[in-house]
Amino acid sequence: MTERELVDKAVAMLAYSYAPYSKFPVGAALECAGGAVFTGCNVENAAYGSAICAERTAVVKAVSEGHRDDFVRIAIAGNSEDYCWPCGACRQVLFEFAPDLECLIAKKGGDYVKLPLRELLAHGFGPKALL
Ligand code: THU
Numbered sequence: 019m020t021e022r023e024l025v026d027k028a029v030a031m032l033a034y035s036y037a038p039y040s041k042f043p044v045g046a047a048l049e050c051a052g053g054a055v056f057t058g059c060n061v062e063n064a065a066y067g068s069a070i071c072a073e074r075t076a077v078v079k080a081v082s083e084g085h086r087d088d089f090v091r092i093a094i095a096g097n098s099e100d101y102c103w104p105c106g107a108c109r110q111v112l113f114e115f116a117p118d119l120e121c122l123i124a125k126k127g128g129d130y131v132k133l134p135l136r137e138l139l140a141h142g143f144g145p146k147a148l149l
Pocket residue numbers: 037040042043044059060061062069070071072073103104105108
């Protein structure tokens with residue numbers, strides 16, 4: 019799959035976002051080594067703290083379907099003028115499973131930048147510290 023195709027999958031997920039409170043839709047598409055793609059969107063809640071981000075939706079879908087050690091790329095898309103930078107919690111959750119993940123981060127219109135997760139979460143705390 020091309021980078022563009024993965025980013026487009028993340029953009030397509032904006033349509034499923036449930037963000038009535040922030041009105042800030044986010045979509046994600048997580049690609050595994052074998053080509054499987056798990057998508058996600060943010061899902062908010064009237065109890066604000068119960069919201070889940072798009073990236074973590076995608077990770078949880080993947081892990082619950084038996085994928086956990088084969089993530090290669092994630093695309094994250096927003097509808098904002100700036101790139102849709104992943105929050106700290108999502109960086110941490112991604113780092114747990116794929117510290118060498120490549121991140122494609124898009125903004126309104128679909129333009130994107132590519133960054134390694136290790137740059138987004140420098141000196142991250144991961145399972146190696148505990149296992
Ligand atoms: N959001 C994500 O889905 N991913 C991020 O990495 C940043 C924030 C969502 C959470 C909330 O629904 C909305 O964006 C505003 O914070």
